[in-house]
Amino acid sequence: MPEQQNQQQEQEQDGAPETYEYIVVGAGTAGCVLARRLSEDRTHRVLLLEAGRPVPAEPDPVPAPAAWPSLLGTAADWGDTTVPQNTGGAPIPWPRGRGLGGSSAIGGMTFLRGHRSGCDAWPEGGAKGWGYDDLLPYFKRSENVTGVRRRDPASRGTDGPLRVAPAARRHRHPLAQAFLAAAVQAGHPRACDLAAGLETGFGWADLAIADGARQDAAGAYLRPVLGERTNMRVITDAFVQRLLLDETGTSPRCTGVAYTVADGTPPEDTPAEDTSAEDSPQHAAPSRTARCSPGGEVVLTAGAVGSPRLLMSSGLGPREHLEDIGITAHLDLPGVGGNLQDHVVSGVVYRSARPVPESENNHAEVQGLIRSDPHATTCTAPDLQLGIADLPVRAGGLPGPGPGAGYTIVVALLSPYSRGTVRLADADPATPPSIDPCYYADHHDLDLMTAGLRAAREIGMAPALTLWRGEEELPGRDIADDEELRAYLRRNLHSAHDYAGTCAIGTDTDAGAVVDTELRVRGVEGLRVADASVMPTIVSANAEATVYAIAERASDLLTH
Numbered sequence: 001m002p003e004q005q006n007q008q009q010e011q012e013q014d015g016a017p018e019t020y021e022y023i024v025v026g027a028g029t030a031g032c033v034l035a036r037r038l039s040e041d042r043t044h045r046v047l048l049l050e051a052g053r054p055v056p057a058e059p060d061p062v063p064a065p066a067a068w069p070s071l072l073g074t075a076a077d078w079g080d081t082t083v084p085q086n087t088g089g090a091p092i093p094w095p096r097g098r099g100l101g102g103s104s105a106i107g108g109m110t111f112l113r114g115h116r117s118g119c120d121a122w123p124e125g126g127a128k129g130w131g132y133d134d135l136l137p138y139f140k141r142s143e144n145v146t147g148v149r150r151r152d153p154a155s156r157g158t159d160g161p162l163r164v165a166p167a168a169r170r171h172r173h174p175l176a177q178a179f180l181a182a183a184v185q186a187g188h189p190r191a192c193d194l195a196a197g198l199e200t201g202f203g204w205a206d207l208a209i210a211d212g213a214r215q216d217a218a219g220a221y222l223r224p225v226l227g228e229r230t231n232m233r234v235i236t237d238a239f240v241q242r243l244l245l246d247e248t249g250t251s252p253r254c255t256g257v258a259y260t261v262a263d264g265t266p267p268e269d270t271p272a273e274d275t276s277a278e279d280s281p282q283h284a285a286p287s288r289t290a291r292c293s294p295g296g297e298v299v300l301t302a303g304a305v306g307s308p309r310l311l312m313s314s315g316l317g318p319r320e321h322l323e324d325i326g327i328t329a330h331l332d333l334p335g336v337g338g339n340l341q342d343h344v345v346s347g348v349v350y351r352s353a354r355p356v357p358e359s360e361n362n363h364a365e366v367q368g369l370i371r372s373d374p375h376a377t378t379c380t381a382p383d384l385q386l387g388i389a390d391l392p393v394r395a396g397g398l399p400g401p402g403p404g405a406g407y408t409i410v411v412a413l414l415s416p417y418s419r420g421t422v423r424l425a426d427a428d429p430a431t432p433p434s435i436d437p438c439y440y441a442d443h444h445d446l447d448l449m450t451a452g453l454r455a456a457r458e459i460g461m462a463p464a465l466t467l468w469r470g471e472e473e474l475p476g477r478d479i480a481d482d483e484e485l486r487a488y489l490r491r492n493l494h495s496a497h498d499y500a501g502t503c504a505i506g507t508d509t510d511a512g513a514v515v516d517t518e519l520r521v522r523g524v525e526g527l528r529v530a531d532a533s534v535m536p537t538i539v540s541a542n543a544e545a546t547v548y549a550i551a552e553r554a555s556d557l558l559t560h
């Protein structure tokens with residue numbers, strides 16, 4: 001694989017400039033899907049550019065699923081942090097994948113579609129054609145649940161590239177089994193197939209693990225076809241700095257991209273015909289270019305941070321912000337980088353009364369989707385996700401048991417009210433972006449999470465967990481009233497890493513919309529976004545399964 005990459009890089013450098021029907025930026029979850037699907041028609045030349053390396057942990061072996069946290073902070077992670085949050089002041093780590101497979105190659109492998117109510121809210125907000133039923137064929141097309149019990153082929157895929165299944169019975173964690181029983185004892189329904197997005201309650205989550213190995217987008221979608229698709233070129237270590245824009249027409253047209261390659265070879269100069277947008281400081285850096293053939297398109301799949309970052313570096317974004325940092329705005333797109341959403345996470349940490357065995361899976365085998373107010377009649381969509389972690393999950397600096405001595409009932413907020421931003425720190429495209437998720441900026445989020453802690457405690461005290469339950473270490477039994485619980489939530493805060501919303505789908509009348517319902521960037525020709533950033537609102541569970549479906553759908557929109 002690395003050999004093939006190098007060969008491709010040499011061809012790019014030495015050969016005559018080539019053009020492509022599709023240039024896909026970012027080989028993460030969505031980018032691998034797009035590259036594979038778009039290159040199925042062998043007459044289409046497809047270029048996939050990825051800033052990271054071919055194999056996430058190369059030269060080390062890719063770790064077993066349970067060791068996934070060890071990937072964070074490595075070369076496979078951009079290693080971002082947020083700006084200080086209103087939660088005690090500390091920045092929060094914001095890992096995101098960098099390498100073939102992107103975040104699917106370093107993530108936690110929980111594979112849930114999110115409850116259908118999450119997607120069904122999209123058309124109501126203007127994203128016509130993006131409801132759960134519209135996405136269902138694409139959810140199915142991405143996955144393969146062949147052989148898994150209690151999976152209905154009407155709602156689940158049986159021949160997609162990605163093999164997913166719950167933890168195999170003989171490898172299930174005993175604590176997860178006890179937790180599931182405890183949730184039912186606490187009065188929650190038992191879900192049969194939580195991953196389908198049609199049920200609430202608690203059940204075994206599907207995991208992107210097959211035969212004991214991680215299933216990521218590169219392994220499932222890209223590697224199986226790399227050798228046979230001569231019309232697809234993949235270049236790694238290729239950081240796309242900006243989009244090439246032709247502004248001679250009535251609206252700007254994206255004609256290609258400029259990128260640098262971190263392989264030590266000298267870059268080419270940008271050809272004269274592509275200089276129309278080169279009046280801002282970051283454009284002075286020499287770089288390679290890749291251009292679209294007539295009618296070709298650039299597709300951004302750089303993720304909810306990378307895609308808005310690249311748009312803004314190219315002068316497509318909120319005019320005021322761009323001008324503040326010295327970038328000429330080629331188009332005022334106020335929504336770019338706004339509307340940032342994430343699932344905020346906290347939980348109740350227990351010291352275990354017995355040693356906690358090591359996980360053979362992803363540390364999070366059982367999940368639950370619940371409603372904070374079980375008596376609500378107007379809205380029954382789940383707004384909290386509760387799950388078991390066979391590890392103590394706590395922010396650095398907080399006391400508590402070490403691995404093997406504790407466990408956590410994790411609480412995640414599914415439908416946050418708070419909205420954040422991704423902004424450029426300066427005009428240099430290589431400067432890490434400024435990420436402000438604005439956790440708990442809206443007080444409703446703290447109220448919902450407080451209800452979540454109470455629900456977690458109820459399950460934690462159920463008889464099925466008696467043999468495991470030691471002291472409640474965090475927040476601690478004495479922390480009982482709402483004010484104290486809110487203070488704890490601010491102290492013990494994590495990201496679920498489901499970043500979304502920064503290039504949202506919407507209508508022309510929606511000033512915050514960045515792409516239309518066919519994922520075309522508004523006001524620009526030849527440019528689409530097709531990753532987690534297009535979600536108008538974050539989905540009601542972990543995001544990856546939905547990103548696969550969005551990318552599958554995008555490939556149809558591009559080719560039909």
Ligand SMILES: Cc1cc2nc3c(=O)[nH]c(=O)nc-3n(C[C@H](O)[C@H](O)[C@H](O)COP(=O)(O)OP(=O)(O)OC[C@H]3O[C@@H](n4cnc5c(N)ncnc54)[C@H](O)[C@@H]3O)c2cc1C
Binds near residue numbers: 102106107533
């Ligand atoms: C640590 C972690 C754990 C997670 N756990 C889970 C989980 O258990 N279950 C779940 O459902 N979801 C999980 N997620 C979320 C899920 O992985 C993401 O929602 C999903 O992968 C996003 O897909 P994407 O294609 O939008 O972006 P990504 O997969 O992040 O891909 C973006 C790609 O673009 C590349 N890129 C960015 N900028 C540039 C540029 N300028 N030039 C070239 N390349 C560029 C990046 O290097 C990356 O490879 C997790 C995420 C993380 C980070």
